[in-house]
Amino acid sequence: MQQKRITVAYGDGIGPEIMEATLEILQAAGAPLAYDVIEVGESVYRRGILSGIPPEAWDVIRANKVLLKGPITTPQGGGYKSLNVTIRKALGLFANVRQTKSYAPFVASFHPGMDLVIIRENEEDLYAGIEYQQTPEAIEALKLVSRPGTERIIRFAFEYARAYGRRKVTCMTKDNILKHTDGLFHRIFNEVAAEYPDIASDHQIIDIGAARLAAQPERFDVIVTLNLYGDILSDIAAQIAGSVGLAGSANVGMEMAMFEAVHGSAPDIAGKGVANPSGLLVAATQMLVHLGEAEVATTIMNAWLTTLEDGIHTADIYREGLSRREVGTEGFTQAV
Amino acid sequence: MQQKRITVAYGDGIGPEIMEATLEILQAAGAPLAYDVIEVGESVYRRGILSGIPPEAWDVIRANKVLLKGPITTPQGGGYKSLNVTIRKALGLFANVRQTKSYAPFVASFHPGMDLVIIRENEEDLYAGIEYQQTPEAIEALKLVSRPGTERIIRFAFEYARAYGRRKVTCMTKDNILKHTDGLFHRIFNEVAAEYPDIASDHQIIDIGAARLAAQPERFDVIVTLNLYGDILSDIAAQIAGSVGLAGSANVGMEMAMFEAVHGSAPDIAGKGVANPSGLLVAATQMLVHLGEAEVATTIMNAWLTTLEDGIHTADIYREGLSRREVGTEGFTQAV
Numbered sequence: 156m157q158q159k160r161i162t163v164a165y166g167d168g169i170g171p172e173i174m175e176a177t178l179e180i181l182q183a184a185g186a187p188l189a190y191d192v193i194e195v196g197e198s199v200y201r202r203g204i205l206s207g208i209p210p211e212a213w214d215v216i217r218a219n220k221v222l223l224k225g226p227i228t229t230p231q232g233g234g235y236k237s238l239n240v241t242i243r244k245a246l247g248l249f250a251n252v253r254q255t256k257s258y259a260p261f262v263a264s265f266h267p268g269m270d271l272v273i274i275r276e277n278e279e280d281l282y283a284g285i286e287y288q289q290t291p292e293a294i295e296a297l298k299l300v301s302r303p304g305t306e307r308i309i310r311f312a313f314e315y316a317r318a319y320g321r322r323k324v325t326c327m328t329k330d331n332i333l334k335h336t337d338g339l340f341h342r343i344f345n346e347v348a349a350e351y352p353d354i355a356s357d358h359q360i361i362d363i364g365a366a367r368l369a370a371q372p373e374r375f376d377v378i379v380t381l382n383l384y385g386d387i388l389s390d391i392a393a394q395i396a397g398s399v400g401l402a403g404s405a406n407v408g409m410e411m412a413m414f415e416a417v418h419g420s421a422p423d424i425a426g427k428g429v430a431n432p433s434g435l436l437v438a439a440t441q442m443l444v445h446l447g448e449a450e451v452a453t454t455i456m457n458a459w460l461t462t463l464e465d466g467i468h469t470a471d472i473y474r475e476g477l478s479r480r481e482v483g484t485e486g487f488t489q490a491v
Numbered sequence: 492m493q494q495k496r497i498t499v500a501y502g503d504g505i506g507p508e509i510m511e512a513t514l515e516i517l518q519a520a521g522a523p524l525a526y527d528v529i530e531v532g533e534s535v536y537r538r539g540i541l542s543g544i545p546p547e548a549w550d551v552i553r554a555n556k557v558l559l560k561g562p563i564t565t566p567q568g569g570g571y572k573s574l575n576v577t578i579r580k581a582l583g584l585f586a587n588v589r590q591t592k593s594y595a596p597f598v599a600s601f602h603p604g605m606d607l608v609i610i611r612e613n614e615e616d617l618y619a620g621i622e623y624q625q626t627p628e629a630i631e632a633l634k635l636v637s638r639p640g641t642e643r644i645i646r647f648a649f650e651y652a653r654a655y656g657r658r659k660v661t662c663m664t665k666d667n668i669l670k671h672t673d674g675l676f677h678r679i680f681n682e683v684a685a686e687y688p689d690i691a692s693d694h695q696i697i698d699i700g701a702a703r704l705a706a707q708p709e710r711f712d713v714i715v716t717l718n719l720y721g722d723i724l725s726d727i728a729a730q731i732a733g734s735v736g737l738a739g740s741a742n743v744g745m746e747m748a749m750f751e752a753v754h755g756s757a758p759d760i761a762g763k764g765v766a767n768p769s770g771l772l773v774a775a776t777q778m779l780v781h782l783g784e785a786e787v788a789t790t791i792m793n794a795w796l797t798t799l800e801d802g803i804h805t806a807d808i809y810r811e812g813l814s815r816r817e818v819g820t821e822g823f824t825q826a827v
């Protein structure tokens with residue numbers, strides 16, 4: 156079978172543990188993958204490279220087109236840039252796709268019926284990272300919204316809805332205050348929505364929209380929104396579905412794509428063998444679908460769900476008393 | 492008894508109904524208040540006044556120093572300004588205080604134990620409303636954070652915690668991305684927190700902070716944050732406590748203060764006699780405390796709670812089949 160070559164970055168904190176677990180499961184499931192490993196994060200920052208990624212790593216990433224990445228710890232203090240944001244921008248990964256589902260009753264959740272996808276614009280908004288000191292007392296940051304960037308993400312959301320049989324796209328903005336920036340996003344949403352009469356659409360102001368998401372997530376299907384709102388909404392959705400630890404994230408561009416867990420590097424539990432690899436594993440299945448390996452992805456998701464069902468992983472997967480490697484690999488390998 | 496003179500603005504949509512209900516209850520409870528009524532909102536916009544408030548109304552508001560305001564509908568389209576924001580800025584109401592409590596079991600909530608206060612900076616951030624078209628394709632908005640504005644709100648939060656016997660203040664920012672603007676807010680938070688050793692303090696990144704708030708609101712006490720985050724967080728908190736319809740909001744400055752419900756003008760149910768006046772009523776009790784009438788405020792809150800307990804108002808207060816005026820006034824007047 157023809158192997159597909161991807162790039163792998165282990166990352167910081169619990170990154171190495173959960174990446175190892177994920178790669179083991181991918182292999183056990185027979186995913187036809189070959190890996191190039193690049194170094195990113197803490198060890199690179201320590202070498203004085205403020206971006207957290209060595210220049211030569213870009214060639215590897217670009218050649219393979221698909222990157223599977225563990226979480227990164229960006230050092231505090233001036234000068235350091237978030238590597239996540241750098242990668243998204245450098246590779247033109249304009250769409251951030253985060254599906255959140257409740258796995259109740261196997262994972263505790265108040266919202267057993269929820270199954271939604273947040274599609275987040277991934278390059279603009281306040282993430283442009285342009286900040287400056289206007290006076291000794293006042294600092295300003297720029298929020299950027301462009302017509303091409305907005306059109307692209309909104310069209311992506313409707314195409315996604317169509318491709319995955321979803322029925323409704325909800326747009327969230329704060330255009331009662333930000334009439335021009337968020338207003339543009341809302342206006343373009345209305346324009347594009349009109350081209351997709353087969354998909355329902357509506358708009359909610361972000362404050363009440365976030366509140367409804369938190370209280371009644373079952374009522375949402377696809378949400379499309381600006382970068383920062385999407386950041387907040389996707390953590391909310393993941394958390395109330397059961398745990399941020401179970402959510403994966405696809406960062407998609409015209410040519411390239413990067414897959415990662417929604418959660419961070421959790422340095423406090425790193426190296427203890429208690430970290431939950433599920434978020435990265437779910438991201439890896441998104442990656443397999445992207446690579447045209449939907450069958451292997453389904454095998455892994457089923458194995459994972461069976462493992463949850465078997466009670467091997469409860470609400471807090473890989474808790475003390477369960478050795479991560481054994482249970483994880485064991486459970487999944489068997490199911491495969 | 493010496494009457495205190497306040498300014499009252501009925502507002503749009505359900506505004507007139509819930510204001511009438513609130514004023515009736517205030518009177519029944521013996522609140523020693525006299526009212527000057529000003530016109531704001533739709534009827535003023537229609538006269539071509541883009542601010543939504545007639546110039547002469549400012550003198551009344553400033554003279555009385557305290558304003559009780561119903562919700563306003565800002566017309567869509569360029570030129571119109573949010574009157575809420577205009578009032579906050581014109582009067583220097585730098586602190587927005589929103590307490591959210593679960594009234595379970597009388598109001599359905601997944602979070603019976605929650606009782607938290609969100610203190611939101613009320614003048615800066617993206618609410619400055621400065622937006623401009625940078626190129627034909629790109630629009631920008633300014634996010635402003637100042638040292639004096641930040642110091643003031645954070646100090647306010649710690650003083651509030653001390654005055655109301657609260658134990659912990661949590662700061663939320665996105666300073667892993669906005670290192671200078673949100674970074675300043677976080678830094679000043681740490682500085683000020685050190686002056687209040689009797690109050691615990693911590694910081695959370697807004698995405699995971701909002702997620703934790705949505706999933707485990709019981710773990711929060713006082714939250715202090717920037718304008719836009721506070722806008723989103725306070726709607727989330729109110730909604731998961733039971734309903735945005737039950738939350739009141741105090742906008743406080745050095746000299747003046749404005750009290751309003753957290754919810755909007757709900758034009759779809761306006762005039763039907765089904766609107767819930769609780770949010771405005773709770774805001775009115777905050778106002779009474781502010782005016783030194785804590786006793787009357789307590790009387791009203793007790794009456795209101797008793798009414799909930801009696802099952803007169805269930806999860807959806809003033810639903811069809813219950814005439815708003817009768818049940819509301821009746822229940823409250825009796826309890827008083």
Ligand SMILES: CC(C)[C@H](C(=O)O)[C@@H](O)C(=O)O
Pocket residue numbers: 237239240386417667668698
């Ligand atoms: C780590 C951080 C830069 C990132 C973001 O804000 O996008 C994270 O919160 C996420 O959601 O992927």
Ligand SMILES: CC(C)[C@H](C(=O)O)[C@@H](O)C(=O)O
Pocket residue numbers: 331332362573575576722753
């Ligand atoms: C109506 C709107 C301007 C206002 C805000 O964004 O502050 C509202 O959402 C609120 O929270 O009071």
